[in-house]
Amino acid sequence: MEPLQFTSEIRGLAALRIFFGFYNNPILTSSNILDKHGNAVSIAIPFFGKKTPPDAIIFYGAENNRKVYAKWDDLRMTALWPISAKPNTAQQKIRHNYMCLSGKPHRDIAVQIEAPLNRTQITKLSVEMHAVIKPVIDKVFTQDTFDLVKFHKDLSIQCALNLLFGERNAERALHIGHLVDRLNLSNYLISNRILKYNIPGLPFHRLLRQAEDVRDTLMGWIKEAAGQPANTNLRTSVLNMADADGQVFSFDFKIGCLGTLVWAAIDTPSLGALWTTILLSRNPETAAKLHDELKAAGFSKKTSTEELNNLPYLNGVVLESLRLSPPATFIPLKSVRETSIGSIKVPANTAIYLCPRETQRDPTVYPDPEMFRPERWDAKTAPDAYEFIAFSGGVRRCPGATFATIYIKMVIAMLVERGGLELLTRESIAVRSVPTMEPLKPVFARPSASGQFC
Numbered sequence: 001m002e003p004l005q006f007t008s009e010i011r012g013l014a015a016l017r018i019f020f021g022f023y024n025n026p027i028l029t030s031s032n033i034l035d036k037h038g039n040a041v042s043i044a045i046p047f048f049g050k051k052t053p054p055d056a057i058i059f060y061g062a063e064n065n066r067k068v069y070a071k072w073d074d075l076r077m078t079a080l081w082p083i084s085a086k087p088n089t090a091q092q093k094i095r096h097n098y099m100c101l102s103g104k105p106h107r108d109i110a111v112q113i114e115a116p117l118n119r120t121q122i123t124k125l126s127v128e129m130h131a132v133i134k135p136v137i138d139k140v141f142t143q144d145t146f147d148l149v150k151f152h153k154d155l156s157i158q159c160a161l162n163l164l165f166g167e168r169n170a171e172r173a174l175h176i177g178h179l180v181d182r183l184n185l186s187n188y189l190i191s192n193r194i195l196k197y198n199i200p201g202l203p204f205h206r207l208l209r210q211a212e213d214v215r216d217t218l219m220g221w222i223k224e225a226a227g228q229p230a231n232t233n234l235r236t237s238v239l240n241m242a243d244a245d246g247q248v249f250s251f252d253f254k255i256g257c258l259g260t261l262v263w264a265a266i267d268t269p270s271l272g273a274l275w276t277t278i279l280l281s282r283n284p285e286t287a288a289k290l291h292d293e294l295k296a297a298g299f300s301k302k303t304s305t306e307e308l309n310n311l312p313y314l315n316g317v318v319l320e321s322l323r324l325s326p327p328a329t330f331i332p333l334k335s336v337r338e339t340s341i342g343s344i345k346v347p348a349n350t351a352i353y354l355c356p357r358e359t360q361r362d363p364t365v366y367p368d369p370e371m372f373r374p375e376r377w378d379a380k381t382a383p384d385a386y387e388f389i390a391f392s393g394g395v396r397r398c399p400g401a402t403f404a405t406i407y408i409k410m411v412i413a414m415l416v417e418r419g420g421l422e423l424l425t426r427e428s429i430a431v432r433s434v435p436t437m438e439p440l441k442p443v444f445a446r447p448s449a450s451g452q453f454c
């Protein structure tokens, strides 16, 4: 096999354009880089960059993913709440959480707090999940026109906070979910990266207040879980976590873990369900086939997760949606020490981006890659770990993948059963990277008059 080398090294204005392009037009920027510069691109960013370039490396394709994942112990994730602030501010304190660690220290914590996400726990949830989703879907079917983005966000907040964090009050779940979501959005405002001044009126001042609000709210929320057994849900597992030597972590560290878990649990599932809804509306024949499969299987509130997973067309629809529109356009990582990937030397603190969207449109792996074709998954039992990286891969593969997949299947099956939706926003949908692929503007829909997605 060829040793991995840079296919292009980009500096100066072109590098700056890519830096801003990642925020403003992640899809176009990502596909342009691959088309023009190849599958292993080094970027040296003027003004903001490090002394020893490259500042960032962008990798595409299964082979490169394999080489990056082989180096997990030298890497960490960076995606959440990237904007630094002065020590002792809430923003700075809650940024630090276990996801920023790598190697053994990361794994020691991950196994403790992610226990409620394991397959056995999640497969028990189908009846409860149906019960949480049903009233939200019933309500939307009484409306004329609604914003599909907000509908999916609210639904995923209520479902995840109830089932994964034990928050039974829907109003409260929405309050906490939106607080966390707004803080995340502020962390992806480019102005907050550049104008980091705590002056009233500036967005950075607002970001600092939002971080205080998140910290205070989550502090009260986690304390309510005191006395409950560990691992009944993610809130109790964070509260009770202890390191290998029995040391108790600081509350700020726990709040950081809880906040990033809340964000991870609400954002990508809502986007996964959103893009699946949009793809079905744009492919009514696929939606009709799905409707037939669910009808033949007698889908109902009693359908268990095992039964849901045994519906091959539904499975194909969800995988195909995550292939074409993975909620994370990029997977942003950072080297924690000097390392090498293939024959490429990677200095410490270099940003490394993997690109699920482009990787999953490789025509040598997925013929007619732009087509939404659930049937392509008929012959595959499971996606290849390096060709399909919507949930990332290796030891840091998303621990919420089982929950998220069941959630999207359940929401889509219930929308189909309830009569489908008609997409009113027909033009192409502009997105921003926050760091997931979120529509810039509302996307309008209404209950379908034909009884099918259209």
Ligand code: HEM
Binding pocket: 077, 078, 079, 098, 099, 110, 117, 261, 262, 264, 265, 266, 268, 269, 272, 326, 327, 328, 331, 332, 333, 389, 390, 391, 392, 396, 397, 398, 399, 400, 401, 403, 404, 405
């Ligand atoms: C369709 C839904 C989802 C998608 C597409 C998705 C995707 C991903 C990806 C790409 C990563 C790697 C991020 C990076 O390294 O920068 C990740 C990590 C993670 N995800 Fe998910 N995710 C989803 C749902 C969930 C859910 C429901 C949870 C529940 C809490 C969750 C929890 C996590 C956590 C804790 C990590 C970090 C793991 C670590 O420590 O490295 N995710 N996810």
